Amino acid sequence: MKVNSKYSNWYQVKSGIPQGSVLGPLMFIMFINDITEVCSNNVAQAHIYLFADDAKLCRHIAHESDYEIL
Numbered sequence: 159m160k161v162n163s164k165y166s167n168w169y170q171v172k173s174g175i176p177q178g179s180v181l182g183p184l185m186f187i188m189f190i191n192d193i194t195e196v197c198s199n200n201v202a203q204a205h206i207y208l209f210a211d212d213a214k215l216c217r218h219i220a221h222e223s224d225y226e227i228l
Contacts, residue, residue: 186211204228 190208197206197215204217217228 190211190213193213194206194208197204204215207214207216215228217224219225219228
């Protein structure tokens, strides 16, 4: 990326899908399609909130074991 005639450094990305990839939209649909079902079945009393391409998983933490479950 160029800002004020200076370029940022390149870094090796070890996870995720590069933006602008051909498979990006397909991989996103595969991931997001079942996320609510999987999270509600596997995380007791957890709530998942979805908006566009963002997901937030929430659970009330009352005991130390609660965060391990989440």
